Amino acid sequence: SQKIEQNSEALNIQEGKTATLTCNYTNYSPAYLQWYRQDPGRGPVFLLLIRENEKEKRKERLKVTFDTTLKQSLFHITASQPADSATYLCAPPYNQGGKLIFGQGTELSVKP
């Protein structure tokens, strides 16, 4: 069955540094990959979608890469701020009816 693995440990970084989160998937080949942010007590919020023919996608301080050979996506936040502290979820869709398969998330903490 499809499996998604994200950094299992929480990530603690200093304000201003770049945070890099990893998402690995196995047993399928998604044509897209989505990233979401979840704050405590709230629902996930969509951040970025990258297609399999796009190696890299950027939005403001966010950058996502998608390596279909390695079956991996990297999510970068540059010039990180304490407000970026949240759990980040990777969700490569299973190409059937829009079904998203979520990783367990990586909890990011940015210290001032």
Place this chain on the structure above:
Amino acid sequence: DTAVSQTPKYLVTQMGNDKSIKCEQNLGHDTMYWYKQDSKKFLKIMFSYNNKELIINETVPNRFSPKSPDKAHLNLHINSLELGDSAVYFCASSQDISGGNQPQHFGDGTRLSIL
């Protein structure tokens, strides 16, 4: 104006009871979903509906019955609640059902606790 709204936000009830959770979206989307997030934070799809038609049913116990009276609403009824049903249930919507290239918009969840 909240895009995807769920009620209630919290639900505390006894084992064996029957309860419902309601969801409404005002985005004009065709597709709606129910997800379950357990204590380990894994978010798993349960059901999806497209224009009131059931599309995905992820081998959820038949104690869970979704109902979509129109494409803006998707409700979840749970019979004979069990301890293992304790979780946060999220409703979501997307423009349509196309294969995963649509962002999904989530509500803020219903926290269900079974005593």
